[in-house]
Amino acid sequence: MRDQRDIAVVILAAGQGKRMNSDLPKVLHTVGGRPMVRYVIDTVKELAPERVIVITGYQAERVEAVCADAGVEFARQNEQLGTGHAVMQAAPLLADFHGTVVVLNGDVPGLRARTVASFVEHHRNSGAAATVLSAQLADPAGYGRIVRGPDGGLERIVEHRDATPEQRAIREINSGLFCFQADELFSALQRVTRRNAQNEYYLTDVVGMLYAEGKRVAAWRVEDEREVAGVNNPDELESVRRFVQDRP
DSSP, rough: OOEEEEEEEEEEEOOOOGGSSSSSGGGSSEETTTEEHHHHHHHTTOEEEEEEEEEEEEHHHHHHHHHHHHSSSSOSSOOOOOOOHHOOEEEOOGGGOOOOOEEEETTTTTOHHHHHHHHHHHHHHHSSSSSEEEESSSSSSOOOEEETTTTTTTEEEEEEGGHHHHTTTTEEEEEEEEEEEHHHHHHHHHTOOOOOOTTTTTHHHHHHHHTTTOOOOOEEEOOOOGGGGOOSHHHHHHHHHHHHHHHO
16 A cells, blocks of 8 residues: 555554453454454554554553554553543644544454555545544444434534434444544644533544534445444454454
8 A cells, every 4th residue: 555654543442341241451352363453553554654553541551562563652541531532642642743643443353454545545535624434334322423414414423322312313323433634633632521421522522523613524434334343242242253254
């Protein structure tokens, strides 16, 4: 793939994953004998980004040891106060960076490098301040919903716990993979609040804030939703294992 010197990647890997019924950090659960976070690192490395920053928190030393030889940097999220708060921890490392920031979760081992590359290209060609990779799910329960305006364009993302019954009927969801213009991202994060059902700083709020300010925001739908399937419990881990191991 072409060199992407003006891309920085932030991988969210701070969570415990309480529903995994294990004290092992969620991103260290294995698929095909490899920790999930190493799949994600290897995938984004194919883009040859300028920086790859892994956000650690729960058992940070353990996660950092697994990733130590991967050519990445680390930022600590000592309190887990949401996805927006997690990305804030990368701000000091990216203070002089003004390109595209790709944010994704560390528990998506099925994600293909070509999908990320196409997503980044779409974002950059569109001139958007923020773009989210969306997916269409038969059962969207638990996911943030993509709310589109009358013209079909993205307006905001509403987290499941904050969604109205009408919004919960939406089947297009936020995959957790974003592209942002760096300056717009970190400026907006300074204004995100915790006024929501989970009392957390939501990264998704940045999209709505930018839209309200008249900035272009966009959503690009992935063709195969299994690529962006995250892992929150042992059953989902088994599904992801089957997808990764059975695909060509």
